[in-house]
Amino acid sequence: MKRWFILGGGVILTAGLLVFLAIGLxxxxxxxxxxLIGKPAPPFAxxxxxxxxxxxxxxxxKTVLINFWAxxxxxxxxxxxxxxxxxxxxxxxxxxxxxxxQDDPARIRQLQARRGTWGRTLIDxxxxxxxxxxxxxxxxxxxxxxxxxxxxxxxxxxxxANHVYGWLDQHGLLR
Amino acid sequence: MSTVGxxxxxxxxxxxxxxxxxxxxxTLVHVGLLVxxxxxxxxxxxxxxxxxxxxxxxxxxxxxxEAQGNPLMGxxxxxxxYDVASRLRCPVCQGLSVAxxxxxxxxxxxxxxRELLAAGFTQEQSLLFFEKSxxxxxxxxxxxxxxxxxxWIVPVVALLLGLGVIAARxxxxxxxxxxxxxxxxxxxxxxxxxxxxVRRDITAGEQNDEPDDDEDEG
Numbered sequence: 001m002k003r004w005f006i007l008g009g010g011v012i013l014t015a016g017l018l019v020f021l022a023i024g025l026x027x028x029x030x031x032x033x034x035x036l037i038g039k040p041a042p043p044f045a046x047x048x049x050x051x052x053x054x055x056x057x058x059x060x061x062k063t064v065l066i067n068f069w070a071x072x073x074x075x076x077x078x079x080x081x082x083x084x085x086x087x088x089x090x091x092x093x094x095x096x097x098x099x100x101x102q103d104d105p106a107r108i109r110q111l112q113a114r115r116g117t118w119g120r121t122l123i124d125x126x127x128x129x130x131x132x133x134x135x136x137x138x139x140x141x142x143x144x145x146x147x148x149x150x151x152x153x154x155x156x157x158x159x160x161a162n163h164v165y166g167w168l169d170q171h172g173l174l175r
Numbered sequence: 176m177s178t179v180g181x182x183x184x185x186x187x188x189x190x191x192x193x194x195x196x197x198x199x200x201x202t203l204v205h206v207g208l209l210v211x212x213x214x215x216x217x218x219x220x221x222x223x224x225x226x227x228x229x230x231x232x233x234x235x236x237x238x239x240x241e242a243q244g245n246p247l248m249g250x251x252x253x254x255x256x257y258d259v260a261s262r263l264r265c266p267v268c269q270g271l272s273v274a275x276x277x278x279x280x281x282x283x284x285x286x287x288x289r290e291l292l293a294a295g296f297t298q299e300q301s302l303l304f305f306e307k308s309x310x311x312x313x314x315x316x317x318x319x320x321x322x323x324x325x326x327w328i329v330p331v332v333a334l335l336l337g338l339g340v341i342a343a344r345x346x347x348x349x350x351x352x353x354x355x356x357x358x359x360x361x362x363x364x365x366x367x368x369x370x371x372x373v374r375r376d377i378t379a380g381e382q383n384d385e386p387d388d389d390e391d392e393g
Contacts, residue, residue, distance in 0.1 A: 035310045042234065042308070102279050126283040132234060134308035136266045 034134055034153040041144045042132040046122040049105060049112075054097070054120055056148065062095040063173050064144040065164070068130055070103040071111050073138045075157035080111075083118040085161035094168065099124050101138045143171065231287045232294045238307045242295035256289045259301050263288070264315050272315055 036042070045055035067083065069076035087096055096119035100108055105123055112121070124130055133142060141158060143151040151171050158164050168174050228236070236242075247255055260274035265281045273281045273288075284305065291301045305313045317323040 033310060035307060126286070127280045128230070128283060131280065131284055131287065131305075132308055134310065136309070
């Protein structure tokens, strides 16, 4: 009787641990949920490559896609063409802003001279803006509504213009 | 008497020299006093002026509220900055703390921690500031609250359970063989008779082995 009691207790404990592990295995280890979703976008005021300042306040009233990227980031380069195409497709319906992450402005200018641009490119000294947005790496994109709220974040490259279009449509921003 | 042009100044040359030196001396003293006074005034003004908050401090006030501690400075500021940075995960490194990482992001985060502590934010507030942007994952140690308590409690409980099981098994091992023998004998009368004979033979053998004092004397 005592043996059955001990065996039963061990089975229950093991089953509990297995359930606990199974729940953990359903989580994507590469995705870390952003606590900023649904919250006001952190303010910023940075200079672009021409030395002109752009702030979050300047973008009020527009749907904004902020993309953190760098020339040393291969997926970011692949994303570049998708964003150019998305800009052509969406026009003024979406304001696209790139923020350079730990990179050299000269290299950015060289790349844009070769591949063109898709929006204003901001220089983020000391990655302060990236820190305030909780950027873990590049590329990361944030969708900000017209009233300045962060709607969503994607921590992977948007490889085609349709991905960008679909992302906006998913949140009802194209109606 | 000396003259300047045709004007009689009423002073001789040596007196002029003394006069000039005296004036220069007094001028130097006056200038020195002014410098000292100016330095004192500027220090006093600086002490009474409210320091302009940095952008980080402004953002922190919006995100987590007013600073709840005392502003730190000097060696204490550096020490506490390092302590807090050691508890923050470097976002771009694998498993390194902000204090141990040399990436630009980590250096910037450490500078922001320093600014917050110098502005009077507490250590916990400084950690919370980054948690608001990155989530709880930015902390190297999970907060001991809610579901996270499992991380702290389960290993201790499991260890105690294991020790309890080992102790119970060791305690039961001593009487285990005796009780088994008794039950086997009860089930098998022939075995019980045989074992009883064996015990009698062993006892008799032990008695025969005892030394006999009479034989030695003979």
